[in-house]
Amino acid sequence: MAETVTSSTPPLLASLDPLLREWLPRQRWFAGKGSPVTGFATVAETELLPSDSRLGLHHLLIRAEQPPAPASAGDCYQLLIGTREALPPRLAPALIGHLTEGPLAGRTVYDALYDPRPAELLLEALRTRARIGGLFFERAPGTEIRDGLVARLLTAEQSNSSVVYGDTFILKLLRRVVPGVNPDLELPLALAREGCARVPAPAAWLRAELSEEPGASYVLAVLQPFVSGATDGWELALRELAKGEDFAADARALGRATAEVHTALARALPTVTLGHVQLESMVAGMTERLTAAAQAVPALRPYEDGLRSAYEALAGLAAEGRTWTAQRVHGDLHLGQCLRSPSGEWSLIDFEGEPARPLAERRLPQPPVRDIAGMLRSFDYAAHSVTPSARAWAQLCRAAYCSGYAEITGTDPRTDPVLLRAYETDKAVYEVVYEARHRPDWLPVPLSAVRRLATSDST
Numbered sequence: 001m002a003e004t005v006t007s008s009t010p011p012l013l014a015s016l017d018p019l020l021r022e023w024l025p026r027q028r029w030f031a032g033k034g035s036p037v038t039g040f041a042t043v044a045e046t047e048l049l050p051s052d053s054r055l056g057l058h059h060l061l062i063r064a065e066q067p068p069a070p071a072s073a074g075d076c077y078q079l080l081i082g083t084r085e086a087l088p089p090r091l092a093p094a095l096i097g098h099l100t101e102g103p104l105a106g107r108t109v110y111d112a113l114y115d116p117r118p119a120e121l122l123l124e125a126l127r128t129r130a131r132i133g134g135l136f137f138e139r140a141p142g143t144e145i146r147d148g149l150v151a152r153l154l155t156a157e158q159s160n161s162s163v164v165y166g167d168t169f170i171l172k173l174l175r176r177v178v179p180g181v182n183p184d185l186e187l188p189l190a191l192a193r194e195g196c197a198r199v200p201a202p203a204a205w206l207r208a209e210l211s212e213e214p215g216a217s218y219v220l221a222v223l224q225p226f227v228s229g230a231t232d233g234w235e236l237a238l239r240e241l242a243k244g245e246d247f248a249a250d251a252r253a254l255g256r257a258t259a260e261v262h263t264a265l266a267r268a269l270p271t272v273t274l275g276h277v278q279l280e281s282m283v284a285g286m287t288e289r290l291t292a293a294a295q296a297v298p299a300l301r302p303y304e305d306g307l308r309s310a311y312e313a314l315a316g317l318a319a320e321g322r323t324w325t326a327q328r329v330h331g332d333l334h335l336g337q338c339l340r341s342p343s344g345e346w347s348l349i350d351f352e353g354e355p356a357r358p359l360a361e362r363r364l365p366q367p368p369v370r371d372i373a374g375m376l377r378s379f380d381y382a383a384h385s386v387t388p389s390a391r392a393w394a395q396l397c398r399a400a401y402c403s404g405y406a407e408i409t410g411t412d413p414r415t416d417p418v419l420l421r422a423y424e425t426d427k428a429v430y431e432v433v434y435e436a437r438h439r440p441d442w443l444p445v446p447l448s449a450v451r452r453l454a455t456s457d458s459t
């Protein structure tokens with residue numbers, strides 16, 4: 001691939017339209033579940049390998065039309081589309097369909113991230129700092145990327161898609177993209193500048209600048225060092241639960257790791273004091289989310305008043321003059337976002353925040369307890385997914401995690417129970433909606449927490 005080339009814009013999307021309408025809603029990372037896709041609008045179409053070659057490759061940014069929203073207001077998705085005469089059997093899971101019309105009639109279309117060759121082209125473009133049309137492949141100063149690394153797609157359930165190269169790098173290709181500064185790149189870069197080793201430092205990234213949207217920049221993918229041989233906290237916790245063993249030592253280490261990341265973020269980026277006015281708007285946000293969630297998930301309705309009392313208690317403290325410090329946080333911290341290396345070191349990943357929330361909201365400074373609440377909810381999830389009676393296990397983790405956090409920051413989150421309950425409630429409400437939408441079988445897990453939180457027994 002040349003360093004700088006001008007893209008042609010072949011009208012691939014027109015012939016793909018009927019195939020994508022059927023394929024896109026079936027993808028785990030598709031955010032618009034529950035409403036049909038009736039069409040698409042092209043945001044950008046970039047040819048990476050010519051369509052008439054053995055392997056054609058197109059990068060697409062498309063908006064999905066989901067009535068009543070028109071395509072122009074739809075979510076924007078990133079696709080890497082391959083075309084071939086026929087798919088080899090190993091690529092069968094990547095099949096999108098067969099083109100029957102247009103200049104490419106007869107060719108097979110597939111999700112090219114499954115295919116090592118196109119995935120390796122992306123790495124090569126990052127390595128050589130290529131620019132192709134509006135796509136900018138950028139590499140961090142001083143970072144070396146060896147050529148010839150072999151690509152494999154991760155098949156785990158994800159909100160995005162990730163490709164591992166050798167055992168050296170992992171590229172996360174964001175699926176639903178929005179213009180603006182993406183915290184999944186912004187925060188790890190800021191942490192790397194602070195010398196915080198708890199987060200793999202971005203090695204390279206892909207950005208798009210579109211002539212149709214002057215000034216707007218989309219972060220499309222981020223390359224990081226791969227923590228080889230790592231196990232995520234969720235898997236480890238389930239393993240310990242299955243063996244009937246506690247997870248306290250790891251939970252304590254995780255508390256320390258979280259505190260180190262928070263401390264570095266507070267040094268790297270602005271912090272603010274939240275007083276009465278800011279708290280009021282924060283509590284209003286929590287209340288609105290609760291109202292919307294109860295509207296969407298009827299099982300939440302009996303607990304609505306009880307949950308609202310958690311927010312009212314927080315507003316009450318603010319009215320008495322209490323203030324809190326807010327800073328940039330992870331925003332969606334749970335056990336699955338924590339990786340333990342074979343040497344026992346914890347890393348935190350995935351700083352995107354809750355994907356469904358608007359970008360501007362995800363980048364607001366927040367009390368660090370927001371992340372702590374996320375992890376506490378995660379211990380509860382792990383315990384509940386093995387047996388609803390494993391609460392003692394979750395409580396041990398909870399205590400150990402908070403103590404570990406206090407060892408680094410000097411402040412134990414449990415000393416601010418009203419704030420903690422409000423954030424745990426907000427998280428549990430988010431989880432109720434998330435599970436209702438994505439994994440209805442899991443709904444009882446956050447609902448059991450909702451029952452406790454509604455009666456102020458947050459432990």
Ligand SMILES: Nc1ncnc2c1ncn2[C@@H]1O[C@H](COP(=O)(O)OP(=O)(O)O)[C@@H](O)[C@H]1O
Pocket residue numbers: 154156157158159160161162170172200224225226227228230232336337339349350352
């Ligand atoms: N630096 C890394 N080293 C090793 N594995 C990683 C790394 N980053 C991510 N992973 C693996 O990829 C998975 C998905 O990454 P994540 O950033 O959480 O993506 P998503 O936003 O799609 O959920 C993680 O659960 C983890 O297993």
Ligand SMILES: O=P(O)(O)O[C@H]1O[C@H](CO)[C@@H](O[C@H]2O[C@H](CO)[C@@H](O)[C@H](O)[C@H]2O)[C@H](O)[C@H]1O
Pocket residue numbers: 158159234332334335336350354355374377378379381382431434
């Ligand atoms: O990792 P993502 O950014 O995709 O986060 C989303 O999916 C998570 C599930 O995969 C979801 O997390 C919830 O389930 C976890 C167990 O699978 C549990 O550990 C978490 O505590 C619970 O919130 C997350 O909320 C969602 O944003």
